Amino acid sequence: MNTLTVVSLLLIGIISTNMIKQFIPKLPETFIFILVGIGLSFTPTFHHFELEPEFFMLVVIAPLMFLDGQQQSFAVIKKRFRMIFTLSVLLAAVSAIAVGFLSSWIESAWPLPLAIALAAIVVPTDAVAVKSLTAGTEMPTGVNNALELESLFNDATGLVILDLALSVLKNGHLSLFEGLAHFVFVAGGGVIIGIIGGFAIVWVRSNITFRTLNPDTTVITISLLTPFAIYLLAESAQTSGILAVVATGIVHNWESRKLKLTSTNVQLTQTTIWQMIATLLNAVVFLLLGIALPTVWQEITAIGFVATLQLVGLAILIYLLMFAVRFIWATYQKQGQAKEFFGPQHTKTHTFNARVFATSGVHGTVTLAMAFSLPHIIGQQPFPFREQLIIVATIVILLSMIVSAVALPLMLPKKQVTYTQQQLIATRNAMVDFAILQIRQQMTDQQARETISNYLQSQKGWHATEDKQTVTAAYQTLFSQTQTFIANYLQSQPVMTAYPDHVILAYQKIMTLLMQQHDSDAHDWSKLRQNISRRLRQLVRRWQWQRLQAHFLKTHPAAQQTADNPQHVAWQALITDLLALNDAVDTAVNAHLDDLLQARVDQKQDTHDIHLVRRAFNHYFARVRRDYDTSQPPVDSQWYIQAFQAEYSFVQQQVATDKIPVALATALYTEINQAQSLQLQQTQLEA
Structure with missing residues (x-):
């Protein structure tokens, strides 16, 4: 496929989704992305599309996991390490074993390693999908933290278990000791490579930051390349690339805390770029899921109705079993740190949070990518029941999303809005008007005054003229x-x-x-064309008059002596x-x-x-x-500074008198900061 065409279509899909969701705001954005992805699958570029797992993991998942790692404090990771290990490893492993035995029992033709492979595929959870499905609700803070910590490492757990299962299918045997040793090597090796590589990159970035005058371009470029380099390095060493990039991300979080207010421009620019990349990649994840669904549908139609119905039943049982495992684990978890996530044990709050945690076990595109990563040939034989495993994984993904999209909004309270969009618009308009009045009272240069007034007025945006x-x-x-x-x-x-x-x-x-x-x-x-025509005629007549005037003055030199003409x-x-x-x-x-x-x-x-x-x-x-x-006309930058200071003063006064909430003030402070940064950049360009 042409890379440019693929990227262009994906960007068109993102733009289309953002436009469509304005008309159907109640439908979760995740489902809109999936539907748009299904639409893109009918284009020649994505026809018969099959997700390439290696490319997907490298280009999409590695940067996202690197960013997730950057958002985790090393101190928090150290404090909650036991809980993270329980969530990401033990819970995932128990779920995989339970699902594996259930699948092997129902599908008697499937060998146990094959069933374990399916279990490993459906283990990873997607916290981003949960956030999208619960955008308008108030998710309990503890449950949200548990979901984020769980999804931080359970992708790697699922991949390691899948690798073990495929190894058994290929070789026909695997001892418990060999399996544990392999798990420790892959997981531990990935973490070690991530930490060492992360500190090495941080050392290089720090030296560039402190020893060069303009480090922005170099440092940010290194940051963008980091997850790809670490992932490839870890995978080449036969360890977990996902765990490596997460570990590197955590190291980079430590670096940002160490820098504090040093190189603020680099840090702000880097954060903005990564936020934009994360937004685009999260959108691409669900677009690719939608694009891949028609291919799965073709496999469903190929195996027949009865076989499909049996697989649907298996997928439902798998989902219910994983729900039960998650609920039981959250309900009876006795570790002290579990109280922070789910509340005191044997209380209604604890039971409710456990139910929310179990319902929030949404599976996403990582699961589908792992399913498509199953080889066509293993041990010089066709991979058994490959299509069936892909179908079951897809049904589990859709089932988990649909159940969460329906149940969670019913279970959770609606998000408390501290201010409305109308309040934001009204307060912003009042803030701008206040600043304009302050400046107009102080400035005497009319042209400069009108210039800065128009500049400030543009802060109101299009909302002012709805x-x-x-x-x-x-x-x-x-x-x-x-x-x-x-x-x-x-x-x-x-x-x-x-x-x-x-x-x-x-x-x-x-x-x-x-x-x-x-x-x-x-x-x-409707008169635009007439106005343009009239202006053109005026220009022609003016040009003709200037030619006649020049000719007259050339032939009548005395006519130029007009100083004494009454x-x-x-x-x-x-x-x-x-x-x-x-x-x-x-x-x-x-x-x-x-x-x-x-x-x-x-x-x-x-x-x-x-x-x-x-x-x-x-x-x-x-x-x-x-x-x-x-x-x-050029305006002294000091006037802009005074204007923005007037806006700050207005917002501070509104907060001090309890006329606006702190959240609204924070939003306005952010807008003022961004406007001031933009104005300073424009001033530098015009200088």
């Missing part, structure tokens, strides 16, 4: 009121005293012409007075709109129409000045 009809009506009303204000201002005593009547009359005619153009063109997209002197005086009057009207209108903005802010009313009207009239005043330059 109600188009209301905003349009308010805009038209305020525009008419501003027209009236200008007319009254031109007839005021100070203006009548300062300017001759013919100057005021000429200015009124100019503004009337501009307003007529506004009334005929505003919000009328008509020319009068014309220059009129232009000077018109420009002065235009500046006075401009100042008066902006002061009027500032007063209106202050009143609206005090009354907590919408102010978006004020910004639109201000922008429209600033455009008209610029046309009177024949200032057609649309570029923004």
